[in-house]
Amino acid sequence: xxxxxxxxxxxxxxxxxxxxxxxxxxxxxxxxxxxxxxxxxxxxxxxxxxxxxxxxxxxxxxxxxxxxxxxxxxxxxxxxxxxxxxxxxxxxxxxxxxxxxxxxxxxxxxxxxxxxxxxxxxxxxxxxxxxxxxxxxxxxxxxxxxxxxxxxxxxxxxxxxxxxxxxxxxxxxxxxxxxxxxxxxxxxxxxxxxxxxxxxxxxxxxxxxxxxxxxxxxxxxxxxxxxxxxxxxxxxxxx
Amino acid sequence: xxxxxxxxxxxxxxxxxxxxxxxxxxxxxxxxxxxxxxxxxxxxxxxxxxxxxxxxxxxxxxxxxxxxxxxxxxxxxxxxxxxxxxxxxxxxxxxxxxxxxxxxxxxxxxxxxxxxxxxxxxxxxxxxxxxxxxxxxxxxxxxxxxxxxxxxxxxxxxxxxxxxxxxxxxxxxxxxxxxxxxxxxxxxxxxxxxxxxxxxxxxxxxxxxxxxxxxxxxxxxxxxxxxxxxxxxxxxxxx
Numbered sequence: 001x002x003x004x005x006x007x008x009x010x011x012x013x014x015x016x017x018x019x020x021x022x023x024x025x026x027x028x029x030x031x032x033x034x035x036x037x038x039x040x041x042x043x044x045x046x047x048x049x050x051x052x053x054x055x056x057x058x059x060x061x062x063x064x065x066x067x068x069x070x071x072x073x074x075x076x077x078x079x080x081x082x083x084x085x086x087x088x089x090x091x092x093x094x095x096x097x098x099x100x101x102x103x104x105x106x107x108x109x110x111x112x113x114x115x116x117x118x119x120x121x122x123x124x125x126x127x128x129x130x131x132x133x134x135x136x137x138x139x140x141x142x143x144x145x146x147x148x149x150x151x152x153x154x155x156x157x158x159x160x161x162x163x164x165x166x167x168x169x170x171x172x173x174x175x176x177x178x179x180x181x182x183x184x185x186x187x188x189x190x191x192x193x194x195x196x197x198x199x200x201x202x203x204x205x206x207x208x209x210x211x212x213x214x215x216x217x218x219x220x221x222x223x224x225x226x227x228x229x230x231x232x233x234x235x236x237x238x239x
Numbered sequence: 240x241x242x243x244x245x246x247x248x249x250x251x252x253x254x255x256x257x258x259x260x261x262x263x264x265x266x267x268x269x270x271x272x273x274x275x276x277x278x279x280x281x282x283x284x285x286x287x288x289x290x291x292x293x294x295x296x297x298x299x300x301x302x303x304x305x306x307x308x309x310x311x312x313x314x315x316x317x318x319x320x321x322x323x324x325x326x327x328x329x330x331x332x333x334x335x336x337x338x339x340x341x342x343x344x345x346x347x348x349x350x351x352x353x354x355x356x357x358x359x360x361x362x363x364x365x366x367x368x369x370x371x372x373x374x375x376x377x378x379x380x381x382x383x384x385x386x387x388x389x390x391x392x393x394x395x396x397x398x399x400x401x402x403x404x405x406x407x408x409x410x411x412x413x414x415x416x417x418x419x420x421x422x423x424x425x426x427x428x429x430x431x432x433x434x435x436x437x438x439x440x441x442x443x444x445x446x447x448x449x450x451x452x453x454x455x456x457x458x459x460x461x462x463x464x465x466x467x468x469x470x471x472x473x474x475x476x477x478x
Contacts, residue, residue: 074313075320174424192430
């Protein structure tokens, strides 16, 4: 979140830095929550899953802290122009991170249930999707934290690949359920985990788009076409 | 969003009113999107469903307008204390509304697919859930627009009922799939619609909690326990 030019008012920088530090801490904590949720799923580690589920409150608390700090900056400094946009963007990024952490916690709670049954093969594809999205989120957050517009643009392009992988995973899960209806309940959790992870990709894209705007002052031409077609493709009348 | 006391600076009121009007318009449009998505599902009206799917862009545009107007108020007036919280809350409510509209659009897109197959019975329960959540959203938005803390409190209590209905609907859909695996794909859409609607209830609760805070200055004691247990209940190892 580089401010471009140094400020004359040192106290503003200090207060903005406190806000930025909180957002950066929130980035780190949210990435860790997602990584641990996926690890709990991969290694069938229920203790770790429970830890992620419980850890969600810490992310919520950090989002509240970001809001309070943003209000303090606005009250004491009344920033304008790019500084103001930076504060508003920090608030919006924090909101996206809070949702990402929600998705991680939901994934962890479902992992707790999944771990009670024998392993099923679509989990492998699910973990591949997870790794892709983890990489996407890391790129989005790094581009935000360093104010790198080019890197932010690349995130948007990569989210298309995530959607394609999600689409093929969705079909794989449906096929698995149809072939063995005893796995329907279990597979319904996999579906929702897949959806959770795909949504994390959307939040990463949001963050990348905000970063691009904040860095360049230009909105991206149009929102990336996103109609959740993936999950509809496998659902034609013939299936 | 009553401001409590009249402001000395008339121009602030004017600019805040423009912002509030945009949020109020966003409330109306979002409610209409949800109502039409549910109507399209109930009446198997694919033309209406397509209209809802296309209408999502208008809500997104309104959210951008709210952000721009909030930035303008902050830049020109540098509000503090309760006025500042009002502006920040407007931004947050707009973000919740944008998600609600996303859920409505996703519901509509799935209705387009569902309408291609013969009707299935869980849709009735789904529509009941939809009506409950519509009522909840209306209460949340009315309490926000009138600054009514007591009404906001009641919304939080009602969301618990929504979660219970969601839970029983989820079990109904699972049972339906197991009894007739040919409906798995179709039922997977019902599951995601149910999840969309249940999430709308969560956003209504968010808005109610923000309203309570804005009106009273007090945070609600603790976040309502919300662990998406509903969907996990039906998923014990024995099922």
